């Protein structure tokens with residue numbers, strides 16, 4: 001299959017975890033890649049689904065970093081299009097060993113075992129950092145997307161700080177996800193990262209989102225305001241108020257239609 005992620009997923013895939021929380025677990029990914037190998041499988045679709053939008057952000061000769069590459073063919077597909085300087089990282093050694101062997105004939109493709117929270121590259125190394133579904137896999141334990149836990153917010157912040165650091169001024173961070181703008185933009189719209197923010201959508205039945213952050217450009221006032229919401233305390237849960245059998249229903253006749 002080329003569609004192993006959220007959205008329509010076939011039910012007969014043996015590697016599907018018993019709980020989504022396991023997507024946060026490196027051992028899960030190791031065992032998954034041990035089972036399925038490096039044959040291409042795409043979360044949120046392959047390059048053909050968003051090629052036009054992605055290519056609009058790329059320049060010939062760009063140095064591209066792919067975070068959490070998994071067994072996606074995206075890095076190799078970019079190579080075929082002429083973007084030959086692509087470094088792909090994943091924290092699963094099983095994944096990286098498989099991808100390195102599968103694409104051994106593409107000399108510009110680099111495959112490195114590395115944690116996205118701690119990138120071993122000097123500042124300003126890349127023109128483009130790309131991720132598809134990797135940040136989503138870090139958020140799977142969240143039950144309320146309006147109130148993301150401080151732990152997960154800090155985890156994302158760790159990755160985003162690293163992304164911003166390894167981007168050169170004018171570089172772009174491109175994040176491909178199913179997360180809707182009202183949930184995801186607040187994480188990206190932080191002045192500390194020093195980038196602007198915009199997004200577009202792709203997909204027909206199910207919509208996916210392609211966020212583009214441009215290093216060295218400013219966030220709009222609206223995005224800054226969204227970003228501030230991330231640091232507001234969640235509303236205390238209001239107890240539900242039930243209508244009592246004894247309550248008067250006179251209010252119904254007061255409604256003006």
Ligand SMILES: C[S@@+](CC[C@H](N)C(=O)[O-])C[C@H]1O[C@@H](n2cnc3c(N)ncnc32)[C@H](O)[C@@H]1O
Nearest residue numbers: 029042043068069070072090091115116132133
């Ligand atoms: C949902 S899959 C997406 C795979 C691929 N990007 C795609 O589009 O099909 C998430 C991938 O991110 C990797 N990953 C998760 N957390 C990571 C981290 N902290 N550092 C590096 N890779 C990570 C997992 O091993 C897995 O391969």
